[in-house]
Amino acid sequence: MKKLIILFIFLFTVIFTFIPKGYAEELYKFTAANFDTSNSIIVLSGKDTASGSVLDNIKLVKMENPSRVYFDINSSIITFPKQDWTFNSGSIRQIKITQFSTNPNIVRVVMYYDTSTGFNPDDIEFLRIKNSIIIKLKDKTICDNPYYHNTYRDEHSSSSDFYEYLTITTPVDQSEDTIVGQIQDAFEEQTKQLRERKELKLNTKYYLNNITIKQNGVLLNGFGSVSIERPMILQNPTRIIYDLPNTLVNMKIRNKEYRINETETVKIGQFSVNKARVVITTDAVSDYIPIYSSDNQSLLIANYQKINNTTLYNNISNAIAYDKEKINDLTESMILKFSSPVVHGIDRYNDKIILYLYNVSKYHDENFKAAYKNTFFNNAEIDLMPKVGLKLTIPVEQNTMVSSYISADGRSIKITLKASKKPVEEEIITQPSIILNPPVSSKDKTKKKIVIDAGHGGSDVGAIGGEIYEKNITLDVAKRVEKLLKQKGYQVVMTRDDDRYVSLQDRVQISENASPDIFVSIHVNSSVRPEITGIETHYYHQESVALAQTVHSSFASAVNSPNRGLFKSKFYVINHTTSPAILVEIGFISNGEERTQLIGEKRKQATAKSIADGIQDYFKQYK
Numbered sequence: 289m290k291k292l293i294i295l296f297i298f299l300f301t302v303i304f305t306f307i308p309k310g311y312a313e314e315l316y317k318f319t320a321a322n323f324d325t326s327n328s329i330i331v332l333s334g335k336d337t338a339s340g341s342v343l344d345n346i347k348l349v350k351m352e353n354p355s356r357v358y359f360d361i362n363s364s365i366i367t368f369p370k371q372d373w374t375f376n377s378g379s380i381r382q383i384k385i386t387q388f389s390t391n392p393n394i395v396r397v398v399m400y401y402d403t404s405t406g407f408n409p410d411d412i413e414f415l416r417i418k419n420s421i422i423i424k425l426k427d428k429t430i431c432d433n434p435y436y437h438n439t440y441r442d443e444h445s446s447s448s449d450f451y452e453y454l455t456i457t458t459p460v461d462q463s464e465d466t467i468v469g470q471i472q473d474a475f476e477e478q479t480k481q482l483r484e485r486k487e488l489k490l491n492t493k494y495y496l497n498n499i500t501i502k503q504n505g506v507l508l509n510g511f512g513s514v515s516i517e518r519p520m521i522l523q524n525p526t527r528i529i530y531d532l533p534n535t536l537v538n539m540k541i542r543n544k545e546y547r548i549n550e551t552e553t554v555k556i557g558q559f560s561v562n563k564a565r566v567v568i569t570t571d572a573v574s575d576y577i578p579i580y581s582s583d584n585q586s587l588l589i590a591n592y593q594k595i596n597n598t599t600l601y602n603n604i605s606n607a608i609a610y611d612k613e614k615i616n617d618l619t620e621s622m623i624l625k626f627s628s629p630v631v632h633g634i635d636r637y638n639d640k641i642i643l644y645l646y647n648v649s650k651y652h653d654e655n656f657k658a659a660y661k662n663t664f665f666n667n668a669e670i671d672l673m674p675k676v677g678l679k680l681t682i683p684v685e686q687n688t689m690v691s692s693y694i695s696a697d698g699r700s701i702k703i704t705l706k707a708s709k710k711p712v713e714e715e716i717i718t719q720p721s722i723i724l725n726p727p728v729s730s731k732d733k734t735k736k737k738i739v740i741d742a743g744h745g746g747s748d749v750g751a752i753g754g755e756i757y758e759k760n761i762t763l764d765v766a767k768r769v770e771k772l773l774k775q776k777g778y779q780v781v782m783t784r785d786d787d788r789y790v791s792l793q794d795r796v797q798i799s800e801n802a803s804p805d806i807f808v809s810i811h812v813n814s815s816v817r818p819e820i821t822g823i824e825t826h827y828y829h830q831e832s833v834a835l836a837q838t839v840h841s842s843f844a845s846a847v848n849s850p851n852r853g854l855f856k857s858k859f860y861v862i863n864h865t866t867s868p869a870i871l872v873e874i875g876f877i878s879n880g881e882e883r884t885q886l887i888g889e890k891r892k893q894a895t896a897k898s899i900a901d902g903i904q905d906y907f908k909q910y911k
Contacts (some may be wrong), residue, residue, distance in 0.1 A: 293659045315363055323850075328438055330383065332361075332423070360396050361421075362394055365393050379407035383397070385397050400898045437584050439515055440634045494511070495536050496532065504591045504595060505588055505591060514535070516530055518834070520578075521908065526569070526570065527569045531563055531566075532566070536564070537557065551570070554589075575593050576591055580694065581732070582601075588600075599672070608649065610655055621704040623700060626701075628698075638910070656670060663701075665682060689708075691701070699748060725906055737778070737779040739780075739798065740806065741809035741810065742762040751761070758811065758812040759787065761812050761886050761892070762810045769899050779799065781802040798862070799861075809859070817878075822876065823840075823843060823850070823854070826862065827860055828859070829862075834906065838909065843898045
C-alpha cells in the first residue's frame with residue numbers, strides 16, 4: 289500500500305510538471321491603486337504576466353438606487369487590501385476596488401456617483417500605459433496621448449501633475465482579529481466612524497540629475513520628460529524663475545549657486561515635493577529662454593542673444609506637414625511635423641508666443657497659411673533666421689493659456705491655445721438697467737483695480753491668541769497694503785476699512801460690483817498645536833494660480849517664517865469671486881512667538897510690502 293501511494297505521488301508530480309503552461313491561468317497582478325482627483329482618473333498599477341490584454345471585454349454595468357456603475361477585470365488579482373474611498377466633493381462620491389472572486393480571478397471596481405452633477409458613465413475611458421491601467425472618469429483632456437510630452441505650459445498647477453494630496457477617506461480595517469475589531473466589540477457603532485486620511489502619490493515625470501554652465505546659460509540633464517512653466521520675473525535682485533513640474537532634483541545639486549559669468553548666477557532647488565525651481569539672477573531677464581533637446585531629456589536655459597545656434601544641433605530638418613486639432617470651442621492645437629528631430633526654444637510674451645526652430649531650414653508658406661486659416665493660428669507668421677532656423681510667431685489674446693508638446697520621436701511639435709471664457713459683463717452690456725457700477729472714466733481705465741479683503745471684523749473676531757483678535761491684525765495689514773498699492777498707482781477697493789462686520793456674501797458682492805482685476809483676502813491662521821508657525825497662500829480657480837504663485841513667492845522671501853506653500857482651498861470668498869482671487873494666511877496667532885511678531889510694526893509692514901510687491905510683479909508678468 290505504501291508503495292502504491294509513493295507511486296501515485298510520483299505519477300501526479302510528473303504529470304503536473306509537464307502540463308503545458310498555457311493551461312494555467314495567466315494573471316495581471318495589481319500592486320497599487322491610486323486616484324488623481326484633479327484629472328478624475330483611477331490608476332491601477334501592477335505587473336502583467338499575461339500574454340493578452342486585461343482590457344479585453346471590459347464592460348460597464350449601470351445600476352440604480354443608489355446610482356452606481358461597476359466593471360470587472362478578468363484574469364487579475366489585487367495584491368493590496370481592498371480599497372474603499374469616500375469623497376466629499378465632485379461627481380464621484382465613492383469608489384470600491386475588491387477581489388470579487390478567486391476562482392475565476394476577477395477584480396471589481398464599483399463607483400457611486402451623484403446624478404445631479406451631470407456625470408455620464410458613458411464618458412468613462414480605459415487606457416493602458418506600460419504596466420498601468422488608466423480609468424478616465426471625465427471628458428477627454430488636452431493632449432492625453434502618450435505620444436506627446438508636455439514641454440511648456442502657462443499654468444503653474446495642472447491636472448496633469450503627477451503628485452497631489454488627496455482629500456479622501458477610507459474605512460479602517462475592523463475585522464475581528466485586529467485591535468480595532470476588538471474595540472468595536474466593546475464600543476459597537478462608535479468605531480464605524482473611524483477614518484484615516486490617505487495620501488496617494490503618482491510617479492514623477494523627470495529626474496534632474498546634472499547641471500552644467502554652457503552657452504551663456506545653464507544646461508540641465510536628466511531622465512524622463514522635462515517640462516517648464518511660464519517664468520516669473522522678480523526684483524531686488526533682478527531674477528527670472530523657472531519652475532519644472534513633476535520633477536525631482538538630485539540631492540547633490542540642490543541649493544548650490546553656480547556662476548554663469550561675472551554678473552550672472554543660477555541656483556536650483558526642490559521647490560515642492562513635485563516641482564523643481566531654477567533661479568537665474570541677471571539683468572537680462574527678458575533675453576533668457578528655454579531650449580529643448582530633440583529627445584526632451586535635456587533643457588538649456590540661456591540668453592538667446594548670445595548663444596551660437598549652430599552648436600545646438602547635429603542634423604538639419606524640414607517642415608513637411610501641417611495639421612490642426614479642435615478640442616472644443618475654446619481650445620485648438622497647431623501640429624507641425626518635421627523630417628528629422630527638432631531642437632526648439634520657446635519665448636512667451638503677454639500677447640504672443642515665439643518658437644525658435646533652430647535646425648529647421650525649409651517650410652511651405654502657402655500650405656502653412658492654408659492649414660491654419662480660420663483658426664486661432666490664423667495670424668501666425670514664419671520668418672527665416674540667419675544661416676539655419678525658423679522663427680514662428682503666434683499672436684495670442686490676453687488670458688489665453690498656452691501649452692506646447694513634443695512627440696516621443698522629436699519629429700512633431702504641438703502648440704495648444706485655450707482661450708478664456710467670455711466675461712459675464714460683456715454678455716449683459718446691452719441691458720444698462722442692471723449695470724451695478726457707473727462707467728469707469730477714460731483716465732481710470734489704465735489703472736489696475738484691486739479688492740483688498742481684511743478678514744473678519746465687528747462681532748466676528750476671527751481667531752484668538754492670548755487677548756489678540758485676528759480681525760485687528762488683518763485690518764491693520766490690509767490698510768498698509770492699500771496705502772502701498774495706491775502709492776504705486778493702483779485703484780484699491782476695501783471690503784472693510786474699519787472694525788465692522790461684513791458677511792462673506794457681502795464681501796463677494798463688493799468685489800463683483802467693483803469688477804476688479806484681482807481679489808486678495810488677508811487672514812491670520814490658527815492651530816490646536818501651538819508649536820506650528822508659517823505662512824500660506826490659498827487659491828481655488830485655475831486662473832488664480834499665477835496670482836497665488838507670484839504673491840506667495842514675494843511673501844515667502846520677505847517674511848521670516850516657515851514657508852508652508854500653496855494650497856487649493858474652497859474658501860467662500862475665493863471660490864465665489866469671478867476675478868483671480870487668493871487668500872493669504874500671514875502667520876499663526878496660536879503660536880506665542882509668532883503672535884508677538886504679527887502685532888509688531890516690523891512684521892506687519894514687511895508683510896504688507898511683500899504682498900504689494902507680489903501684486904505688482906503679477907501685473908508686470910500677466911496683465
